[in-house]
Amino acid sequence: xxxxxxxxWALINSYYAVLEEKGYHPDKVTIxxxxxxxxxxxxxxxSSISSEYGFxxxxxxxxxxxxxxxxxxxxxxxxxxxxxxxxxETALDIxxxxxxxxxxxxxxxxxxxxxxxxxLMIDFAEEARRHPQ
Numbered sequence: 001x002x003x004x005x006x007x008x009w010a011l012i013n014s015y016y017a018v019l020e021e022k023g024y025h026p027d028k029v030t031i032x033x034x035x036x037x038x039x040x041x042x043x044x045x046x047s048s049i050s051s052e053y054g055f056x057x058x059x060x061x062x063x064x065x066x067x068x069x070x071x072x073x074x075x076x077x078x079x080x081x082x083x084x085x086x087x088x089e090t091a092l093d094i095x096x097x098x099x100x101x102x103x104x105x106x107x108x109x110x111x112x113x114x115x116x117x118x119x120l121m122i123d124f125a126e127e128a129r130r131h132p133q
Contacts, residue, residue, distance in 0.1 A: 001076065001090070003097025003105055004033040004042070010096035012045050014120045024091060024116065025055045028083070032076060034066040034101060064101060073104025080112035091116035 004011050011031070018024050029046050033039045043059040050057055062079075064072035076092075083090050092109050094102045094117065109117060 001079070001092045001105070002029065002031045003092070003094050003101045004031050004039065005096050005098035005101070007096060008038055008042055008045070011042065011093075012049070014093050014095035014118065015046060016049055017120050018091075018093060018118050019049065019053050022116075022118070025050070025053060026057050026091065027088065029057045029059045030079060031059070031061045032072060032097070032101060032105065033061055033063055034098060035063055039063070064104075067100045069100040069104035069107075071104075072101050073108045076105050077108030077112060080108055080114060084112055089116075090114045091118060093118040093120075095120040 002011055002015060015029075029050075031039065031042055031046075033042075039061045042061060046059045047056060062075065064075060080090055080092075090109075090112070092105055092114055094105060097105065106117070
């Protein structure tokens with residue numbers, strides 16, 4: 001499960017990082033996008049990246065109301081419960097999501113005992129100190 005905010009690049013980069021660094025290969029990818037998000041190419045992008053790693057998940061985009069953390073949390077919680085009941089290992093990437101969507105997702109994830117929560121943090125200040133120009 002991925003939370004999408006304003007940037008599809010943040011979602012794609014974060015998904016790639018989880019595949020590359022953690023070796024996590026999901027069977028299903030659900031993207032929760034706020035109503036104002038650009039989602040048209042995301043399933044193709046996720047499929048393309050996944051195929052480079054030798055697997056092909058099903059990809060689904062679900063639209064949630066912007067800023068409504070209760071409704072989005074309920075939707076995510078329902079989906080997590082269904083996946084857990086079906087025996088799936090569950091993961092949530094909050095990196096690209098906006099605050100309201102992430103808040104709802106985290107609350108739901110904690111109630112459903114999610115297996116993994118991913119957050120890609122890039123500390124530019126620390127990187128700049130290690131590699132001054």
